[in-house]
Amino acid sequence: MRVTERIEGLRLPRTERRQQILAAAAQAFSETGFHGTSLADVATRVGVSQPGLLHHYPNKQALILAVLGERDDEDSRYLESTFRESDPSVVDWLTALCRRNAHRPELVQLYTVTAAESLDPAHPAHEFFQTRYQRIRTVLAQRIELDQQKGRLDPALDPGGLAAELVALMDGLQLQWLMRPPVDMCALLEQSLQRLVPAGSTTSGNEVREDA
Amino acid sequence: MRVTERIEGLRLPRTERRQQILAAAAQAFSETGFHGTSLADVATRVGVSQPGLLHHYPNKQALILAVLGERDDEDSRYLESTFRESDPSVVDWLTALCRRNAHRPELVQLYTVTAAESLDPAHPAHEFFQTRYQRIRTVLAQRIELDQQKGRLDPALDPGGLAAELVALMDGLQLQWLMRPPVDMCALLEQSLQRLVPAGSTTSGNEVREDA
DNA sequence: GTCTATAAAATGATAGAC
DNA sequence: GTCTATCATTTTATAGAC
Numbered sequence: 001m002r003v004t005e006r007i008e009g010l011r012l013p014r015t016e017r018r019q020q021i022l023a024a025a026a027q028a029f030s031e032t033g034f035h036g037t038s039l040a041d042v043a044t045r046v047g048v049s050q051p052g053l054l055h056h057y058p059n060k061q062a063l064i065l066a067v068l069g070e071r072d073d074e075d076s077r078y079l080e081s082t083f084r085e086s087d088p089s090v091v092d093w094l095t096a097l098c099r100r101n102a103h104r105p106e107l108v109q110l111y112t113v114t115a116a117e118s119l120d121p122a123h124p125a126h127e128f129f130q131t132r133y134q135r136i137r138t139v140l141a142q143r144i145e146l147d148q149q150k151g152r153l154d155p156a157l158d159p160g161g162l163a164a165e166l167v168a169l170m171d172g173l174q175l176q177w178l179m180r181p182p183v184d185m186c187a188l189l190e191q192s193l194q195r196l197v198p199a200g201s202t203t204s205g206n207e208v209r210e211d212a
Numbered sequence: 213m214r215v216t217e218r219i220e221g222l223r224l225p226r227t228e229r230r231q232q233i234l235a236a237a238a239q240a241f242s243e244t245g246f247h248g249t250s251l252a253d254v255a256t257r258v259g260v261s262q263p264g265l266l267h268h269y270p271n272k273q274a275l276i277l278a279v280l281g282e283r284d285d286e287d288s289r290y291l292e293s294t295f296r297e298s299d300p301s302v303v304d305w306l307t308a309l310c311r312r313n314a315h316r317p318e319l320v321q322l323y324t325v326t327a328a329e330s331l332d333p334a335h336p337a338h339e340f341f342q343t344r345y346q347r348i349r350t351v352l353a354q355r356i357e358l359d360q361q362k363g364r365l366d367p368a369l370d371p372g373g374l375a376a377e378l379v380a381l382m383d384g385l386q387l388q389w390l391m392r393p394p395v396d397m398c399a400l401l402e403q404s405l406q407r408l409v410p411a412g413s414t415t416s417g418n419e420v421r422e423d424a
Numbered sequence: 425g426t427c428t429a430t431a432a433a434a435t436g437a438t439a440g441a442c
Numbered sequence: 443g444t445c446t447a448t449c450a451t452t453t454t455a456t457a458g459a460c
Contacts, residue, residue: 009460011425031332035248038453052426054455109331116328119321119390120243130392158403164388164395165404171387172380178331180342183376191370192377195407221442223443250435264444266437 008047018056020046025067030110033117034064034124061124068114068128071107088208089152090143091193094166096208098186101174108174115171137163152201162196220259230268232258237279242322245329246276246336273336280326280340283319300420301364302355303405306378308420310398313386320386327383349375364413374408 012020024045028037039060043053057063082088082096101108118129140163147153169192177185224232236257240249251272255265269275294300294308313320330341352375359365381404389397 009426014425017425032334033245033247033329033332035245036329036332039455040453048425049427050454051428051456055425058455060454113328113331115387116325117245117248119325119387120245120248122244133388133391134393161400161403165381165385165400168384168388168395168400169377169381170384172382172384173377175327175331175383176345176376176380179345181346183380188373188377188380191373221444226443229443251437252435260443261445262436263438263446267443270437272436 014056017046017048021048021053021056021063022067022070025063026071026110027106029064029067030106030113033113034060035117039063064114064124065128067110068125071110072132082208086208089150090140090147090166091152091197092207093143094170094193095186095190098170098173098189102177102186105178109178112171112174112178133167136167140166151198153196154198157196166193226268229258229260233260233265233268233275234279234282237275238283238322239318241276241279242318242325245325246272247329251275276326276336277340279322280337283322284344294420298420301362302352302359302378303364303409304419305355306382306405307398307402310382310385310401314389314398317390321390324383324386324390345379348379352378363410365408366410369408378405 021042025037025042028042028045031037032041039053040050042063043050046053053063057066078100079097082093088096114125115129117123118125120126137160141159144153144157144159144162148155148157148159170189173183173185173188176183233254237249237254240254240257243249244253251265252262254275255262258265265275269278290312291309294305300308326337327341329335330337332338349372353371356365356369356371356374360367360369360371382401385395385397385400388395
């Protein structure tokens with residue numbers, strides 16, 4: 001019986017090994033953050049030596065930036081695809097996003113922990129998160145404005161302010177959802193979102209499908 | 213001209229030195245978190261040797277727990293005093309809390325960074341934050357219920373859920389407030405809170421005074 | 425592409441003098 | 443209460459063999 005074992009020194013194709021490394025690093029960084037994670041820690045998870053790891057990513061900073069960048073790309077692709085197939089309201093869209101996140105605790109924790117750490121200007125992901133939050137707020141504010149024009153959201157609300165507020169709410173709920181006992185992140189978000197919908201308006205009929 | 217200089221080896225009373233250490237440690241931990249902060253780092257800020265630091269707190273874990281505990285006590289005293297002197301509505305109370313926090317970016321960052329880090333079960337403050345969040349939600353839920361009985365808050369809202377939601381909102385706004393460019397944390401919170409107040413109800417007339 | 429060996433620095437903590 | 447000296451580890455990173 002042949003078994004695929006983790007053999008020391010096994011030579012793997014470049015891209016495959018790099019994928020392994022990104023996965024292991026995402027795990028490690030999500031648990032202990034940038035400072036709390038050692039390269040040896042990541043290397044062990046992959047089943048490779050520490051210099052073997054550094055062959056693929058020249059240093060720790062490059063590694064975490066690669067992890068964050070890759071997850072970001074993945075998310076961007078997802079968001080783009082949901083936009084293309086239908087025209088979800090902000091409520092439906094954020095609801096879908098939350099449900100998706102509810103299946104990815106490791107990813108959520110990676111962002112929660114790293115975003116907080118990155119407040120330090122010397123943190124390798126400092127600029128990454130500053131840019132990321134600006135971008136997210138801008139995109140969300142635009143979607144809010146569109147919804148207001150379509151009567152799906154109260155037009156009295158300030159789009160920019162509401163965007164920041166909704167991002168804040170999701171971030172904060174994620175933190176409490178990751179704790180023991182966990183709060184019901186998605187239920188709470190949806191309740192909050194419902195309060196923003198004008199009395200007459202019902203859901204858009206364009207709910208975003210879940211494709212976990 | 214006599215100048216109070218930082219003299220090496222200067223002997224200070226126990227409590228005074230310990231206060232210095234807690235202040236320096238709070239600064240350091242807020243900037244770089246638990247893992248990213250070294251004892252030598254803290255010791256230098258205090259102007260003491262690293263073993264000198266360890267004389268007052270036996271290890272790094274004891275140090276961060278002391279920092280968090282002290283700040284918590286300070287906050288508890290503040291909250292208690294605002295309760296005693298008046299009977300603020302939840303809206304007024306959270307508004308006051310936010311304005312107070314707006315004057316304490318370092319304290320806010322300490323909690324933002326450490327709470328996220330503490331998601332790791334091996335983190336020294338893991339239990340601390342689990343307990344803290346449960347406690348905060350419970351207290352807030354009780355205040356919400358009281359406000360509902362007094363007609364200050366929509367009675368249709370679920371107190372427990374709203375408590376978690378408001379804590380999440382404040383946490384998330386704090387994170388974005390600590391970033392560049394900062395969001396206007398208090399303005400956004402107050403807008404959000406206003407949407408919870410029944411149409412007829414005005415402010416309680418018991419606004420919490422600011423005593424920065 | 426992966427390893428062993430190793431360097432160079434940082435870190436948490438202890439022992440003992442003053 | 444504070445320091446110097448010191449230790450044992452850990453950590454990031456490099457050099458060079460296979």
